Every structure is written in C-alpha cells, then in structure tokens.
Amino acid sequence: MRHTLAVLVENNPGVLARVAGLFSRRGFNIDSLAVGRTERPDVSRMTIVVEGDDRVLEQVTKQLHKLVDVIKINDITPDEYVDRELVLIKVNCEPARRGEIMQVADVFRARIVDLGRKTVTVECTGNEGKINAFEESLRPYGIKELVRTGKIAMLRGNRSTSLDGKKDDE
Amino acid sequence: MQMTAAQALIRCLELEGVEVIFGYPGGAILPVYDALCQSGNIKHVLVRHEQGAVHAADAYARATGRVGVVMATSGPGATNLVTGIANAYMDSIPLVLVTGQVPTSQVGTDAFQEVDITGITMPITKHNYLVKDAKRLPAIIKNAFHIASTGRPGPVLVDLPKDVAAETIDFDYPKTVKLRGYKPTYSGHRTKILEAADLMMKAERPVIYAGGGILNSGATAELMDLAEVLSAPVTNTFMGLSGFPGDHPLFLGMLGLHGTRYANLAVTHCDLLIALGARFDDRVTGKISSFAPGATVIHVDIDPAEIGKNVRVHVPIVGDVRQVLRGILAHLKKKDRSGWLEQIRQWKEQYPLTYVRDGRFKPQAVIEKLSRHTRGEAVVATDVGQHQMWVAQFFRFKHPGTLISSGGLGAMGFGLPAAVGAQIGLPDRLVILVTGDGSLQMTMQELATAVDQKLPIKIFVLNNSGLGMVRQLQELYCDRRYMATRFKFVPDFALLAKAYGLAGHTVKSEEELDRLLPGVLSSPETVIVNCLVDPEENVSPIVPAGHGIDQAIDC
Structure with a gap:
C-alpha cells in the first residue's frame, strides 16, 4: 500500500x-x-x-x-487531505494545432505558459490521478519534455501537521 | 570571553569533563592541536594510525562508561577513522570525533587532503556536523556530547574547517541542549510494564535474553534481581556478556551461532522470551522462523526502531532497560520453577560446553587458564575470529563491562588499540588482550602506543598461523578447499616484542603456559605471549547457515 x-x-x-x-x-x-x-x-x-x-x-x-x-x-494516508502535484509538459505542436492542445488544457484547467515555433508548454496542477490523465491526453501529440514536482499534501479542515498543530483535532 | 574557535573547542571539552583525547595530528587540524597544547588540561594519546585512535576511544568508553573523544586531521586522517566509527555505531558506543577540514573556501574543490567526511559517515554516525559558523561551535559540541551519550549511545562526528577553527568568537558554553527532533524515551509505558509483569508471573518456561543494553543502561543488578525473583535462566548475547556472572547457576552462557546448546535449547523451548537491550541479530536468531517459535516475546529497548524490526513482538516496551526493569520488579513475586530449571540442568549435563583434549595445545585451554588464574577479575579485550568466540565461551566474566570486543561489525584489528584504550581508562586494572595472529597483524603498530604510554597490557596471541575462523568456514562450507586462509609467513611475535623493548615468550604446550602464567599476569610490564596452538581446532558448536539455533552441530 x-x-x-x-x-x-x-x-x-x-x-x-x-x-x-x-x-x-x-x-x-x-x-x-x-x-x-x-x-x-x-x-x-x-x-x-x-x-x-x-x-x-x-x-x-x-x-x-x-x-x-x-x-x-x-x-496522513488514512485522513482527509488535499494533495497536489504540478507538472510542466512541452508538447510537439505545429502552430495550426495549437487550438486542439488548448482545448485539452481547458478540460484539465491547465494553462499554456509558453509557446515555441513547434511546441507548446503547458502547466497543470492536481492530484496524481488528474496529472496522469492529463499526461495521457497529451501523449498522442508527442511529449518532448515532462517534469513533475512530486506530491505535496495538507490535512483538510482545522487539523494540521505543522509543528504546533494537532493531527487529532482535540 | 574572546577566543578562537579552536580554543573554544578545547574549553568545551574541558567543561564536558574530558580527560583523554585519542588522536593523530595533521595540517587541517593544526589550530586545534595548538589550542590543546596551550591548554594542558587534557591528556592526548598519540596513536600510530587513526583507526587505533577510534578503537582506543571506543574501548575507553566501554571500560569507563564515559564518552570517548577522538581527533584526526582531514582527508586520510578522517577516512582512517571510518572502520572504527562503524564499529562504535554497531555496538552503540558513545564517541565524539573531531576532524579537521580544509578551509571553507576550498570545501568542494577536491583540495589537498579534502574528503567529504560528513557525507561518508552519514550512515555510521548517530549524527554529524560540518561547522560553517564558528559562533555555532560551542552549541554543536554541547549537542554532540548529549547525542552521543544519551538514548541509544553512538558516535557523533564534528568536522571543523581550518579557517573556522582560527576565527575569534565570544565564548559562551550553553547549559542546555535545544534539539526538537531528539527526545529519547527512558521510562517505559506503564500499562506495558504491568502487562510484562503479568506475563512473567504466568509463564512456565521463561528465558531472559539480555544484550548490550544491560551494560549501557547499568542494569546488571536489576537483571540479577529479575532472574532470581523469577527463577528464570539468563542467556547473554555476545554484547551482553559480563552483564551476568559467568558462574551463576541461572546462567546459560551465550546463545546463537556459537552459543551453548543449552542456551539455544532453552530459547527454542521457552514459552516467554524476555529480550532486554538486545536486537535479535542474525547471529543470535539463526533461521528466524524457528527462533523461540512457541514464545510470547517481551522486548525492552531504548531504540524504538529495534522493536519489531526482525521478529514479531507481543509486548513492546520502549525505554531504558534499568528503569523499565525497576518498574517491572515492583510487580513481581518470588516464583519457583523447579520443573523448568530441572530441564535446563539436564540439558547442561547432556550438552556441556567442551572441547577435545587430545594432547595438542588447545586454544580453549588458554582461555580457561586465563579465566581461572584471574578468577574472572581481568578486563579482557579481544580481536575478531575464533579466539573471540572461545573467550565468549570459556571466560567466566564476573564484573559488568569487562569484555571489550567488536560485536556487531566484527572488525579484526580492534583488539590491540582497544586494550590500549581500556588500560588508559582503567590504569589500575589487569587488562588482557586475547588476539589471533591474523587480527594482531592488522593494527600491530599500536604496540608503540602501548610502550609510549607504559601500559602493562598482557597480550596473548592464539597463533594458528592463519585465519582460523575463515578456514573453519571453508572446511564446513567449501569442502575443505582452503583459499587464502593460511599465512606463508607469520612474524615471530616474541621477537617482535623485543623490537619494542617488551618481554616476549613463545609457548607450545599447556605445561609451558602453566609455568609462565603467574609471572606474566603479575608483571608490571607489557608482555606478549605467543601461543602456538593447534591450527586445526574449530569453534564448536556451530549452527549451520540457514538452520534454527536448536540444530547446532559439533565441528
């Protein structure tokens, strides 16, 4: 597990x-x-x-x-928590197909952060599942470069894992 | 008060009550040695190789219960410490090591005598520091001593760049440590203590399995009380030896790979295993699934990570063994277990620890004689190999902490520098080194340190002209194909003694040894006794690889 x-x-x-x-x-x-x-x-x-x-x-x-x-x-595995990863993906993209990529990005609420002559760089945040799905959606266009941050996470609600925080919200 | 960081370092050591430093100087640690020279309050023992310094400090710590302090220079000085640091780490011995480092501006440039010693020693130190800010040095030294000597003890290394050592600071030694990530647990959990006491009263066939933690926490009196109140037999791990008197009727000797058969049988058939300051090492357990198969396991250890690491534990108690035992003892009543003790008596009678007396000069006989002549009163340092196991089997230790040996790491070459450190720590005690011709040749240079320091160590070389333990393994597991275990040349150790201005003797029989022994043991000088023992002798019994500890064979 x-x-x-x-x-x-x-x-x-x-x-x-x-x-x-x-x-x-x-x-x-x-x-x-x-x-x-x-x-x-x-x-x-x-x-x-x-x-x-x-x-x-x-x-x-x-x-x-x-x-x-x-x-x-x-x-924090058994607890309710928010987790996020950030990914930057540079996809092969002739100027004519930019619209298509932007549509995919919209579905995942990702953002275009840079344009090259034959590439588009997209940024996306979300949990691991979403990032995986986003990556798969762009794969058919040809991923030139990809970098992920790894997951960060935080407990939901009042509870906290900070230095003075209590995980058990007593 | 204004002073250089190097002077501050020496001042810190003085305030920590350090009396001896084992070390070897060099370029990068020059400012520190200069400060040491100007202080004059701390004795410096100049060894002949840095490995000797760290082993000596390690043995000094074992013999005195204090923190061993080591100094070495950067680069090769620091790398020569590595085996000794690993040794102290494996056996949980408190050390503070100060290494010189190249100036900060050169760190990371592959400068002359530069090595990343904090990187190298990360997995073999309890903690380490690279001092970048001279002002932080006093707090770092305070932390280093605290970390080394509390909780599960271990080595802490402080790497001090030359320019940092020369900086002037305002000296103020902190009174307390501030370490939010380091808070050892000493008192055991109350409900677990009650649970343990309850199990101890209910058990029919309990065995106490006591390791080095007994010695580290000073729990030997409590261990004795526990054994006698419960009428429970006690077996020691190698590290635990000397923690329970060797001639006590409840003593089973050492367990495990070369343990006594009765200790191994008792553990195999017990219904309650009381593990105290021990870590279920592979040399103890053999095949793990057949180790104490029917037993409920109580495990007391100060290091939570040891509990549940190798075997399933029913009652885990994190805490200082001594404190926990005191808690448990308050809930126990005297228990009589004649049936179980009768069974153990039978095993002892059926499978005594012995060896074949065939007229040849047996190494075991040397140990038996040493034990008898000293009445178990000596401090015995050993090296690593067959002779070490024979000491474990045949020397009857009387007082806690009198066996000084490399357990976890099994580092050949530990013996002679260890004897040096032990004798410096205990100048009035008889210190015996039992070594082999292989081990002694690894750190033989420290004979000069022994002479320098006028240490009356008695060195017994069980000389079989080879590497006996490996030879034995080759006999057993390699169909007697002996490879690289026979020395074509062995120096004459009696003559070698003369080269160092020491008395040296060679003995070839028990009778010769008998004649020599009283004089040697009462001599005020360093003596080497070169014992030319039967080279074919094996350590027996042995649990063959992959077998349960009840499957020991004679060999």
Whole structure:
C-alpha cells in the first residue's frame, strides 16, 4: 500500500541527503519526495510517498525518527487531505494545432505558459490521478519534455501537521 | 570571553569533563592541536594510525562508561577513522570525533587532503556536523556530547574547517541542549510494564535474553534481581556478556551461532522470551522462523526502531532497560520453577560446553587458564575470529563491562588499540588482550602506543598461523578447499616484542603456559605471549547457515 508522510525537518544543510540516504540504504522505496519551506523559516517539510506494508511503514517511520534533524512525522494516508502535484509538459505542436492542445488544457484547467515555433508548454496542477490523465491526453501529440514536482499534501479542515498543530483535532 | 574557535573547542571539552583525547595530528587540524597544547588540561594519546585512535576511544568508553573523544586531521586522517566509527555505531558506543577540514573556501574543490567526511559517515554516525559558523561551535559540541551519550549511545562526528577553527568568537558554553527532533524515551509505558509483569508471573518456561543494553543502561543488578525473583535462566548475547556472572547457576552462557546448546535449547523451548537491550541479530536468531517459535516475546529497548524490526513482538516496551526493569520488579513475586530449571540442568549435563583434549595445545585451554588464574577479575579485550568466540565461551566474566570486543561489525584489528584504550581508562586494572595472529597483524603498530604510554597490557596471541575462523568456514562450507586462509609467513611475535623493548615468550604446550602464567599476569610490564596452538581446532558448536539455533552441530 502507498502511504503519504508529512515530515517536518530542521532546515539544515544535508537534511535531504540524510533522508534520501536512509531510504536507499534500508531498501525502502520512495515513490515521490517533495521538499520545501514552511510557515517557519527554520523548518522544512517533506512530503514522502512510500510503498510498503504496515511493517515496512513502521520501520520507515521509526528510522526517520532516529534522524536528529527530523522533528515530526505524520502518516496522513488514512485522513482527509488535499494533495497536489504540478507538472510542466512541452508538447510537439505545429502552430495550426495549437487550438486542439488548448482545448485539452481547458478540460484539465491547465494553462499554456509558453509557446515555441513547434511546441507548446503547458502547466497543470492536481492530484496524481488528474496529472496522469492529463499526461495521457497529451501523449498522442508527442511529449518532448515532462517534469513533475512530486506530491505535496495538507490535512483538510482545522487539523494540521505543522509543528504546533494537532493531527487529532482535540 | 574572546577566543578562537579552536580554543573554544578545547574549553568545551574541558567543561564536558574530558580527560583523554585519542588522536593523530595533521595540517587541517593544526589550530586545534595548538589550542590543546596551550591548554594542558587534557591528556592526548598519540596513536600510530587513526583507526587505533577510534578503537582506543571506543574501548575507553566501554571500560569507563564515559564518552570517548577522538581527533584526526582531514582527508586520510578522517577516512582512517571510518572502520572504527562503524564499529562504535554497531555496538552503540558513545564517541565524539573531531576532524579537521580544509578551509571553507576550498570545501568542494577536491583540495589537498579534502574528503567529504560528513557525507561518508552519514550512515555510521548517530549524527554529524560540518561547522560553517564558528559562533555555532560551542552549541554543536554541547549537542554532540548529549547525542552521543544519551538514548541509544553512538558516535557523533564534528568536522571543523581550518579557517573556522582560527576565527575569534565570544565564548559562551550553553547549559542546555535545544534539539526538537531528539527526545529519547527512558521510562517505559506503564500499562506495558504491568502487562510484562503479568506475563512473567504466568509463564512456565521463561528465558531472559539480555544484550548490550544491560551494560549501557547499568542494569546488571536489576537483571540479577529479575532472574532470581523469577527463577528464570539468563542467556547473554555476545554484547551482553559480563552483564551476568559467568558462574551463576541461572546462567546459560551465550546463545546463537556459537552459543551453548543449552542456551539455544532453552530459547527454542521457552514459552516467554524476555529480550532486554538486545536486537535479535542474525547471529543470535539463526533461521528466524524457528527462533523461540512457541514464545510470547517481551522486548525492552531504548531504540524504538529495534522493536519489531526482525521478529514479531507481543509486548513492546520502549525505554531504558534499568528503569523499565525497576518498574517491572515492583510487580513481581518470588516464583519457583523447579520443573523448568530441572530441564535446563539436564540439558547442561547432556550438552556441556567442551572441547577435545587430545594432547595438542588447545586454544580453549588458554582461555580457561586465563579465566581461572584471574578468577574472572581481568578486563579482557579481544580481536575478531575464533579466539573471540572461545573467550565468549570459556571466560567466566564476573564484573559488568569487562569484555571489550567488536560485536556487531566484527572488525579484526580492534583488539590491540582497544586494550590500549581500556588500560588508559582503567590504569589500575589487569587488562588482557586475547588476539589471533591474523587480527594482531592488522593494527600491530599500536604496540608503540602501548610502550609510549607504559601500559602493562598482557597480550596473548592464539597463533594458528592463519585465519582460523575463515578456514573453519571453508572446511564446513567449501569442502575443505582452503583459499587464502593460511599465512606463508607469520612474524615471530616474541621477537617482535623485543623490537619494542617488551618481554616476549613463545609457548607450545599447556605445561609451558602453566609455568609462565603467574609471572606474566603479575608483571608490571607489557608482555606478549605467543601461543602456538593447534591450527586445526574449530569453534564448536556451530549452527549451520540457514538452520534454527536448536540444530547446532559439533565441528
């Protein structure tokens, strides 16, 4: 089963290497990992999607906790949460077919962000399923280049996984 | 107070109560050594190779219960530490290592003697730091000692660029640590403690399986109370040896690959396995599905990640073994288990730990004699291989922390520098090194350190002119195709002793050893006793690869 972990870490140099190194040497599989700043400048947040059964997840969580730079870990998989990915896709496109691509983009509420002589670059955000579907819709035109951010996620409602937040909204 | 970061570092070490540093100087760590020279409050032990420094500091920590401190320069100085750091990490030994680094402006340029030591040691340190801001150094050193010595202990490395060390800072040593991501759990969960106590009272055939955590948490008295109140037999992991008296009637000896048959049988047939500060290592469990198959498992460990890692645990208790045991003991009543103990007595009688006495000079006999002559009072450092297992089997340890050996990593070459570190930590104790001709040749250069420091270590080389443990594996698993396990040349260790100005003896029989031993053990000097033992001798019993621990064979 795939799990989504919200991991708060010290904003220290090398913290990404520590986390990535841990996953590789313990043989845990990362599906995606996104990292960036949070509401506090001294804390970064990693959203890690990891594949494994309950035992693997228990080990992943415990081993992550052993890293001194890891402050807090929440497995938000069973909770209600919003998750998003951003994708940029550069599609082959003769000027005559731009309209067609724009129609596809409209369906997915994606935006054209750049035009080349024979290409169109589109930006789309959404959950993983939507991004996958969008990618498939553009594939017939010939995808020249594609880049995805990996998933970021946040709990819905009042609940929060931030440093002072309570996942259980007591 | 204004001072350089290098001076601040030494001041921090003084404030941490550091008395000894094991190290080797070099270019990048020059400012630190200069500051050390000006302070004069901390003894520096100059080794002959950085690996010697880290093993010595590791053994010093094991022998004294304090944090071992190591210094080395950048590049090769730092990489020479790697085996020793991994060793301390595997055996959960508290170390703080300070390495010099090239100046910050050169970091990342493949400068002379530059190596990314924080990157290299990431998987083998509990934590590490590259100091970029001199002002942060005092807090980093405070954190380093705190992290190394609390929770599950381990090595912490601080890499200090040369220019940072030379910067002037306003010195202020923090009184507390601020680490939001590091908060070890010491007291066990109350309901789990009650559950464990209840199971202990109800069990019919309990076995206590005690590891190095017993020694790290200082829980040997509590372990004794637990065993005696429950009338439960105790088996030690290799790391746990010396945590329970070797001559106690409830003691089963070591379990696992080269464990006693009665320990392995007791674990296989127990209905309650009480795991204390142990980690179900593969050398302990053998085939995991046949390990304690009918047992309910209670696992007490300070590292939550060890619980449930290798086996399914019914009652997990995260906490300091000593504190948890105190909690459990409050809920126990004296229990008599004559049936179970009678069964164990029978196993002990049926499968005693022994060896064939065929007139040849047996290595096991050397260990038995050392144990008898010292009445188990010595501190015994070992290297890695057959001799190490014979010490584990035949030396009857009396006091906690008196076996100093490389368990998890199994690093040959640990022994001699470890004996150096142990003797420096315990100057008034008898320190014996039991080593092999293979292991000793890996770090033999530290003989010079022993002479420098006037350490009266007694070195017993169980010399079989080869790599006995691997030879034994080749006999067992490679159809006696012996490959690269026989030395064509072995130095004369008695003559080598002379080169270092030490007393050296070669003995070829038990009788010779008997005559020599009282004099050697009471000598105030470093002595090498080169024991030319039977090279064909095997460590027995052994659990063949892939088998359950009750399937041990003689070999």
